[in-house]
Amino acid sequence: MADTALVSEIAEWLVDQALSEPDIAEMFEGVCHRLHAVGVPIARARLIWPTLHPLFQAETVLWKRGEKTTLSQFAHQDIESDEWLRSPVKYLADHKVTVLRRRLDGPDKVVDFTLLEELAEQGLTDYLMIKTVFPGVVGGDAKSAPGVVVTWSPDRAGGFSDNDIATLKRIQRRFAVACKTAIQARIARNITETYLGRQAGDRVLRGEIRRGDGHATKAIVWYSDLRRSTALADTMSSEEFIGLLNCYFECSATPIIEAGGDVLDFVGDAVLAIFPYQGKDDLPAAARAAALAMRNSQKAVEATNARRKKAGLPDIRFGIGLNTGTVMFGNIGVPHRLSFSVIGPTVNEVARIEKLTKSVEPNALATKEIADLEPELWVSAGLHRLEGVSQKMELFALRDDPSALPLKRRAGAARTAAAPAGRQHH
Secondary structure (H helix, E strand, C coil): CCHHHHHHHHHHHHHHHCCCCCCCCHHHHHHHHHHHHCCCCCCEEEEEEEEECCCEEEEEEECCCCCCCCCEEEEEECCCCCHHHHCHHHHHHHHHHCEEEEEEEEEEEEECCCCHHHHHCCCEEEEEEEEEEEECCCCCCECCCCCEEEEEEEEECEEEEEEEEHHHHHHHHHHHHHHHHHHHHHHHHHHHHHHHHHHHHHHHHHHCCCCCCCEEEEEEEEEEECHHHHHHHHEEEEHHHHHHHHHHHHHHHHHHHHHCCEEEEECCCCEEEECCCCCEEEEEEEEHHHHHHHHHHHHHHHHHHHHHHCCCCCCCCCEEEEEEEEEEEEEEECCCCEEEECHHHHHHHHHHHHHCCCCCCCCCCHHHHHHHCCHHEEEEEEEEEECCCCEEEEEEEECCHHHHHHHHHHHHHHHHHCCCCCCCCC
């Protein structure tokens, strides 16, 4: 039997958690340890909550006594899985109840869910599920109202006592308040990162939400743009064109994110992204990341087009430009509708560099400052005049870019012509 004064200390600890910015997995682990320490015989506990995320429908933390606490995420599913259909959580949702209790041993044993059979086989003796709803809170979907579900199970013969149940119900409400703080913070971060990007999202959450808030930063700037978009939009249905756009964005934006870059905006069918760096010492790493993203983007579109060809779908083509310099990274727009983006000559130039890929052979071009960092990776595409820029700019393509093959042939021919003649033998 848990001591009332000790349980009150746990409740006060949860108030402190609610006033801070708790890590939800660590907080759940902490409450489980504290409850077990004051005599509540929990051996297994799970916390479940719906979330607002483009990839995941729900998140869960599993605690088992003596084992590592784990956080898992469940992807959105168009078709409900058998596991979900047979779960106690769905039972609570369907019947609009907030408490479910099943004894897993003794004469009152009831195992009417597959999960309960598994828990009984593991030696657990009781199962208590408590749901706390957050009225009026954004998050989750039509299947599950925002809130938390906690399940508790002991391995003590006879299961939970009445006092144990009362303790868990008392703690649940305080714990739910602390969870609400943590979950809403996670949802806010999910939303800002999804719609603004990682760095811009961080800055907005730190309070940079006024027009003009921002700073100058050094970055490699990426700009890519879809080819034939107007013609494709005119000849395809809306659903087909949106499908093509998403395939294109998968090929262009996903490699950026995987390489450590930050996608700032989808400008119609263009992608604007940055690879920030602090100073010259950090520039080579940013350049390698951008080159890796460029290379992986080209590989991705090649594989995607092979699949689309088999399906009788039009191929995807796009150009890429890379530039480096100082950009202004911050809020622009009007006070009531802002966009967190980058502006400046470096951004203007990279869009014009990408535009050149429509008229020169390579599909992807970078400036000399980037190519000079690892010259063995690049081949010159010659001097070109950018619209609005007085001086011609030398641009470079990746050597392993298939569209750069004519450049490599010309470079090889030029080296052969420039080599000194060998000694003649008579």
